Amino acid sequence: MRTQVAIVGAGPAGLLLAHLLAQGGVSSVVVETRSEEYVAARIRAGILEHSSVELLESVGLGARLRAEGDQHRGIYLQWPGERHHLDFVDLTGRSVWVYGQTELQKDLIAARTAPVHYEVSDVVLDPAAARVAFIDKSGHKRILQADFIAGCDGSFGPSRNAVPAAQKFEKVYPYSWFGILADVAPSTDELIYAWHPNGFALHSMRSETVSRLYLQVPNGTDPASWSDDRIWSELSTRLGHGQNGWKLNPGPITDKSVLPMRSYVQTPMRHDRLFLAGDAAHIVPPTGAKGLNLAIADVALLGKALIASLTERDDTLLDRYSGDAQRRVWRCTHFSWWMTTMLHTSGDPFEAELQLSQLRWVAGSRAGATGLAENYAGLPIGY
Ligand code: FAD
Ligand code: DHB
Numbered sequence: 001m002r003t004q005v006a007i008v009g010a011g012p013a014g015l016l017l018a019h020l021l022a023q024g025g026v027s028s029v030v031v032e033t034r035s036e037e038y039v040a041a042r043i044r045a046g047i048l049e050h051s052s053v054e055l056l057e058s059v060g061l062g063a064r065l066r067a068e069g070d071q072h073r074g075i076y077l078q079w080p081g082e083r084h085h086l087d088f089v090d091l092t093g094r095s096v097w098v099y100g101q102t103e104l105q106k107d108l109i110a111a112r113t114a115p116v117h118y119e120v121s122d123v124v125l126d127p128a129a130a131r132v133a134f135i136d137k138s139g140h141k142r143i144l145q146a147d148f149i150a151g152c153d154g155s156f157g158p159s160r161n162a163v164p165a166a167q168k169f170e171k172v173y174p175y176s177w178f179g180i181l182a183d184v185a186p187s188t189d190e191l192i193y194a195w196h197p198n199g200f201a202l203h204s205m206r207s208e209t210v211s212r213l214y215l216q217v218p219n220g221t222d223p224a225s226w227s228d229d230r231i232w233s234e235l236s237t238r239l240g241h242g243q244n245g246w247k248l249n250p251g252p253i254t255d256k257s258v259l260p261m262r263s264y265v266q267t268p269m270r271h272d273r274l275f276l277a278g279d280a281a282h283i284v285p286p287t288g289a290k291g292l293n294l295a296i297a298d299v300a301l302l303g304k305a306l307i308a309s310l311t312e313r314d315d316t317l318l319d320r321y322s323g324d325a326q327r328r329v330w331r332c333t334h335f336s337w338w339m340t341t342m343l344h345t346s347g348d349p350f351e352a353e354l355q356l357s358q359l360r361w362v363a364g365s366r367a368g369a370t371g372l373a374e375n376y377a378g379l380p381i382g383y
Contacts, residue, residue, distance in 0.1 A: 013278030014152035020303030049378025069099035127274035184251025201238035
């Protein structure tokens with residue numbers, strides 16, 4: 001098989017890159033180890049930044065997002081006894097959208113802009129030759145010969161290890177997120193990020209009838225060890241049920257999962273003809289909702305660079321890709337680390353006082369609030 005760009009991984013980075021390349025007149029073929037049904041149903045992130053929405057709209061992927069997504073002006077930041085609204089539109093002129101990664105993934109699959117080989121195995125990359133070997137769904141060995149490879153295979157794929165002598169930065173956090181999906185109308189109009197002595201809690205949502213909530217839990221927590229009653233009771237405590245008349249409405253829980261948290265950055269994001277994008281090159285803890293948006297920002301840069309190289313023989317952007325992408329990667333890595341360490345409790349009373357002081361300043365000062373808003377609503381693509 002011959003194509004211009006071989007894309008490894010059909011997550012949001014890989015499928016969006018295929019879409020951007022097709023719009024620029026560049027062919028691609030995607031290989032993916034999982035089934036189409038699996039990648040379409042995976043429950044993950046839920047928030048799109050302003051510039052992610054602008055980019056998706058500009059390439060014809062905004063219709064369902066506009067119709068079914070929910071535009072939010074900001075978030076609530078709270079700690080016991082206090083809840084403050086941060087209005088991003090007022091502070092920065094930018095908003096965010098609640099639109100599940102699952103929905104975006106369905107839109108990307110429905111667009112069908114490039115052939116995707118699902119359920120492949122034994123994927124082997126050759127960065128110097130721009131060649132990807134794999135076993136297809138029917139058990140046949142296939143060779144995909146390209147001009148470039150885009151490694152969009154997330155944190156467990158082979159691409160990141162195909163960059164020799166890469167510099168790797170990593171921080172593992174001593175807590176995880178216990179996430180639930182529930183068939184109940186959200187108890188809030190916008191997301192609530194809550195500091196509490198028992199640990200962080202987040203009230204998010206997916207639609208008018210589906211809520212998404214998270215609790216900070218110790219690493220290694222087994223979701224099965226928490227009863228539904230215990231989950232709702234702990235969420236009520238941490239989110240402040242009963243304070244100033246606010247109520248958390250419980251409902252049937254349809255999904256439970258535990259997500260460990262780490263920060264990881266690998267540099268450079270290129271080796272020979274292989275380019276890394278999204279989780280293949282970096283992981284952020286979920287606080288601040290940057291993972292999906294960073295994957296989108298990477299492929300916005302990479303798509304443009306590959307199109308310039310393949311259609312105009314201009315490698316300037318391609319040669320700059322890793323450095324350009326890393327600027328935003330480190331900004332988001334810092335923001336996610338900052339949100340995480342401000343909101344998750346460690347049991348250390350000194351740290352708790354510092355966190356509360358920080359929260360009061362962020363919520364009470366226009367300068368503090370604007371800093372959070374600018375990072376959360378997202379810097380422009382190309383920052
Ligand atoms: P992925 O979505 O991981 O896609 C990579 C694809 O590559 C996958 O489909 C995988 O099956 C495929 N693949 C792997 N190995 C191979 C191979 N050998 N050959 C071919 N294909 C391969 N972010 C947030 O902002 N908020 C959240 O709440 C949040 N929750 C998350 C929950 C979980 C469980 C996880 C794992 C991530 C979460 N994230 C969250 C992060 C966010 O979902 C990711 O940043 C985003 O999915 C990155 O997109 P990607 O395309 O780079 O990688
Ligand atoms: C969601 C996930 C996040 O990491 C976050 O900061 C906000 C919302 C979500 O899944 O809805």
